[in-house]
Amino acid sequence: SILFGQRFEYGDKDFLNMKESLQSLISDQQTVSLVHFMPWLQYLPGDFFNAKKLFSNSNKLLSLISMFIDRKKRDVSDIMDIDNFIDAYMIEKNKQDKACLSTYLDEDSLK
Incomplete structure (x- = not known):
């Protein structure tokens, strides 16, 4: 509420999406750090190091933050x-x- 100027209810869809994305980003950070040191690993088929999942969640989180900024602008x-x-x-x-x-x-x- 300090960042966005509104209080979220526990069942709020935006709040739940943001919470899920943040939890996933934090839990997958350790395995993805390997991709930062060896960028070619992201081009392997599949998602062994959760890099694609991390990028997807970070994009989802950024779009949610952009939505809140546009509302407050x-x-x-x-x-x-x-x-x-x-x-x-x-x-x-x-x-x-x-x-x-x-x-x-x-x-x-x-x-």
């Missing part, structure tokens, strides 16, 4: 009550843009 220049990380990030990005300062704050970094 709005003009935050007049908001005084900051209740989540996305609002705080967008307000700081707008401040940097208005001051014409060089910054790494952009929407891709938020995702």
Whole structure:
């Protein structure tokens, strides 16, 4: 709720998908690290090292996060009550843009 500004119910489909993807990413991380050191292993038939599963779950998680960011995206220049990380990030990005300062704050970094 701190990141997205909303509370999730236990039966919420988005919450369950996010939870499942995170659990899978954490549990498969150890076996996939071998693919990082030897990238050619990902081209073997099958999914012996769970690399394809990891990439699928990370893409699913990124699409869920993008969906939440798109829902929250709005003009935050007049908001005084900051209740989540996305609002705080967008307000700081707008401040940097208005001051014409060089910054790494952009929407891709938020995702």
